[in-house]
Amino acid sequence: MTLRCAIVGSGNIGTDLMYKMLRSNMLELVALVGIDPESDGLARAKDSGIEAPHSGPQWVIDNAADIDMVFDATSAYVHMRHHADYASAGITAIDLTPAARGPKVIPPVNLYEHLDAPNINMVTCGGQATTPMVYAIRRVIESLPYAEMVSTVASRSAGPGTRQNIDEFTKTTSTALREIGGATKSKAIIILNPAEPPILMRNTVFAGLPEGSDHQAVLDSVHEMVDEVARYVPGYRLKNPPVVETGPFFTPGGEVPHRAVVLLEVEGAGDYLPTYAGNLDIMTAAAMRVGEAIATAKSKVPA
Amino acid sequence: MTNSSVDYRLIDSTLRDGSHAISHQYDEDDVIAIVRGLSTAGVQVIEIAHGDGLGGSSFNYGFSKVDEKELIARACQEAGDSTIACLLLPGVGLADDLKDVKELGVGMARIATHCTEADISEQHIQMAKKLDMEAIGFLMMAHMNSPEGLVEQALLMQSYGADAIYIADSAGAMTTEDVQRRVSALVKALDIPLGVHAHNNLAMAVSNSIAAYQEGAANLDGTSAGLGAGAGNCPTEILAAVSNKYGIETGVDALKLMDVAEEVVRPIMPRQQVIDRAGLILGYAGVYGSFLLHSQKAAERYDVPQAEILMELGRRQVVGGQEDMIIDVALELARKHAEANE
Numbered sequence: 001m002t003l004r005c006a007i008v009g010s011g012n013i014g015t016d017l018m019y020k021m022l023r024s025n026m027l028e029l030v031a032l033v034g035i036d037p038e039s040d041g042l043a044r045a046k047d048s049g050i051e052a053p054h055s056g057p058q059w060v061i062d063n064a065a066d067i068d069m070v071f072d073a074t075s076a077y078v079h080m081r082h083h084a085d086y087a088s089a090g091i092t093a094i095d096l097t098p099a100a101r102g103p104k105v106i107p108p109v110n111l112y113e114h115l116d117a118p119n120i121n122m123v124t125c126g127g128q129a130t131t132p133m134v135y136a137i138r139r140v141i142e143s144l145p146y147a148e149m150v151s152t153v154a155s156r157s158a159g160p161g162t163r164q165n166i167d168e169f170t171k172t173t174s175t176a177l178r179e180i181g182g183a184t185k186s187k188a189i190i191i192l193n194p195a196e197p198p199i200l201m202r203n204t205v206f207a208g209l210p211e212g213s214d215h216q217a218v219l220d221s222v223h224e225m226v227d228e229v230a231r232y233v234p235g236y237r238l239k240n241p242p243v244v245e246t247g248p249f250f251t252p253g254g255e256v257p258h259r260a261v262v263l264l265e266v267e268g269a270g271d272y273l274p275t276y277a278g279n280l281d282i283m284t285a286a287a288m289r290v291g292e293a294i295a296t297a298k299s300k301v302p303a
Numbered sequence: 304m305t306n307s308s309v310d311y312r313l314i315d316s317t318l319r320d321g322s323h324a325i326s327h328q329y330d331e332d333d334v335i336a337i338v339r340g341l342s343t344a345g346v347q348v349i350e351i352a353h354g355d356g357l358g359g360s361s362f363n364y365g366f367s368k369v370d371e372k373e374l375i376a377r378a379c380q381e382a383g384d385s386t387i388a389c390l391l392l393p394g395v396g397l398a399d400d401l402k403d404v405k406e407l408g409v410g411m412a413r414i415a416t417h418c419t420e421a422d423i424s425e426q427h428i429q430m431a432k433k434l435d436m437e438a439i440g441f442l443m444m445a446h447m448n449s450p451e452g453l454v455e456q457a458l459l460m461q462s463y464g465a466d467a468i469y470i471a472d473s474a475g476a477m478t479t480e481d482v483q484r485r486v487s488a489l490v491k492a493l494d495i496p497l498g499v500h501a502h503n504n505l506a507m508a509v510s511n512s513i514a515a516y517q518e519g520a521a522n523l524d525g526t527s528a529g530l531g532a533g534a535g536n537c538p539t540e541i542l543a544a545v546s547n548k549y550g551i552e553t554g555v556d557a558l559k560l561m562d563v564a565e566e567v568v569r570p571i572m573p574r575q576q577v578i579d580r581a582g583l584i585l586g587y588a589g590v591y592g593s594f595l596l597h598s599q600k601a602a603e604r605y606d607v608p609q610a611e612i613l614m615e616l617g618r619r620q621v622v623g624g625q626e627d628m629i630i631d632v633a634l635e636l637a638r639k640h641a642e643a644n645e
Contacts (some may be wrong), residue, residue, distance in 0.1 A: 055395035147361045150627045155420060163423045167397045187361050192395040194419040194447075197621035205628035240634040245604065250366045259362060263631050 009073030010034030010041030017284040019271035028293040064089035075161040098172035125279035126151030132183030136225035140217040145253025147183035154198035157277035185253040201278035208256035235267030309554035321530035340563035342383040358396035379408030398430040415441035421456035428463040445470035450488035475504030489547035490519035498522025504586025508537035528564040533592025534582030588617030601633040
């Protein structure tokens, strides 16, 4: 069945998501909702023939009868204020902020575990890029005492929401590396790089490998997972082959003899911002994947 | 908050920036000896943290031997009349870390961002102020932004409530004229004091610091024996000695600082702070100083020349914190060298 959707937040992420949703035959975009009538995103929505109110989240609540699903691309604070309203109005919320109210979903790891949840959290762009790698490593070794990710995004692709909530980004991402990736301890780091021309989004995963880990299995599992993610984020790829380096390394999860290093790059599809903004793309592509999976699941269940 | 009887306030960062040069292996005894020495010499502010700031202990930057918060607690106990400061990079450390160190007795927080990204510091500067700490906005890699650009960024930090602004020549890449133009523009534009943090990759650290003072900087950074990232920082004891020669009142005892450098710091240095080829290239190519030891390790691991790694990082315009790109570049160079040899 087709689900009627609204996107709240007309910034970089909301606008990029709009273009992806306009191509979907399972998710029907009802409106792109903002708060600034002058915003570029709302102007583009109108150009595309989409309703573009600027009355914020309240518009969604007021029109709840015509909306099945809301994609929240505002900020963590705004989502925390409104998530309960969406739930009581019977609208499924796909949360693209790091508010982390509902279960976190990383499509290639746990897409089918939470399809009936009233609120699904998409973690962060860096979390979408790196949690699959942590999980891929964890699944072929006995334990993963510590994992770490470093995300570098082009300054131009980081909007005000990201900049004002940078701690929420690192905290939510780090939590996902443990809860979904399977690491015992974790750390997340984000860096903004202003180079011109803008750099493509870069993500690096470090994973502490305990004694006796099968290094070839780790490398093979990483390659398999890259292919899996690239199926819904075509610009997702390894910048260099993954390597295992020799330590010892004294991680917060204990001493390990080796570490795996995975160097990733994400080229965006260029739907809204140019291709350097892979951070937008991986987030919105993952959210679309979740939305469409929910639509598919609903069409299988007789009403 | 600046002592009015001195011409500039000296902030010593041996226990923070110096941490890079010893791969973050400080222990309690080192901290006690250094803080006592600096405090006795009259240093007003002593900075301590992982080299990459609070929360910097990681694969990417190197793990601390001893939990930094234990070391900070120890430093606070030994501080005497000195204020203990911490540095924090938003994106690496958390505003919550400031709460923890405030409880330990830390009085100053320096919130560091790349010189074009000041707006990620709002949360953290406001948290420091809420905790009643002195908050300093710290703009890194200042050679990568123009005087006008730095003014714009510094004004943002001032608007968030910063008590002072610093520009850091993190790559040790600035000439004296580069420093003068930036400092004079900032001093003119800001309502709050300015500071300069210099590195010695081009052998300019002391002269650039003095030039900064002459243009109106009210805070200067140093580290004992120059211990620090790259070819090292502005050596605190030399800065104090040169300041005396100029008749600039620092409030610190230059001879006692020489004792700390000679008797406490030099004995724990794994290598003397010299401007060798790699150090010079950092300044020449404008690469973040803390990449020095990491690039050396990667060069050995992948059998590629360290100088090539550093030049390529400069070409890519990487910024502070992107140590992971050292591995990336080393792997690419190794591949290119292998292809060329086929």
